[in-house]
Amino acid sequence: MKEEMLAIIFGMAVVTFLPRFLPMAFLTRWVIPERVKMGLGYIPTAILSAIVFPILFFNEGGKVVVQPLYLLSAVSVFILSWRLKRLWASVILGMLVYWGLGFFLGH
């Protein structure tokens, strides 16, 4: 294994670990006010939205695009998981919808 590669891998490992570890290590020892706690409850929604929307409206090159295949599949998964309330069944159905739509829309 090349030295440069080891430096890259270990460097990346350290800087990835710290933001994962430090908040968990120290916040578990703090008492957090109830209202702030409720506000923190919105963070999963916020993070997931911030991940999902750009996937739908940007292509891999970082350009703004309308991707009918992605958008239609996304709406289907949204409705499916809303109705089914079951995670892995919805995920797999969503993938099948994407796969099936791919034949009609041509991808």
Add this chain to the structure above:
Amino acid sequence: MKDALPIVLGYLPVGMAFGLLAGNAGLAPSEAGLMSLLVYAGASQFLAIEMIFKGITWLPIVLATFFVNLRHILMSSNLSLYFKNARLPLLGFLSAQLTDESFAVAMSNLPKVKNNPPYLFGLQITSHLAWVIGSIGGALFGPFIKISEFGLPFALPSLFICLLVFQLKTVRHFGIMAIAGVSSLFFKWALQGNWYILLAALLAGGIGVVVEIINGKRKTEGEGQEAQSSKKTLRG
């Protein structure tokens, strides 16, 4: 472990894609595997491969990784709520395997997560294994695998959308989704790199906290007034 299945379905093909590209950029399967084992953060690993391919040295790669993975601060602080007074080595282990996906699955199974490290551990180690195996497999067999079939490219988006739907419990959650969604599009369009997730989540989460605080004050004031008026009627 069963709850990790959708993550495994997503990580195996994406891990393979990573291994394939890593091999393409000149990494040995052992190096791709080691990176997936120790770093275990998808977006930054793809970015690193891209930079290695372009001949960029270690320091810019490590810095870019740091900024891409800063977003875990929010998830880590959120999870800290459910592991009060757990021992540090245990927290170290749990936090080292924290990813967007395992965090999101954990959030949709909160009763199982609360003060129950083995559940989160099982969920995360299964996902981690899938990622490492996928990466090594991709690096070894890359040229022979076709990853564009069976809807596999949509596995991770599909997972994220389902997890998002399970978070939408009140009208306010829809509001947060709209703010985070629109602002993430704006930040991604306006800024370079991966800042958009952290910025949009902080903005929307921050608005959520402020709304809760204002609402809380109004409620306690309202209750105070009701209490006063009921006293008045008693006196009257």
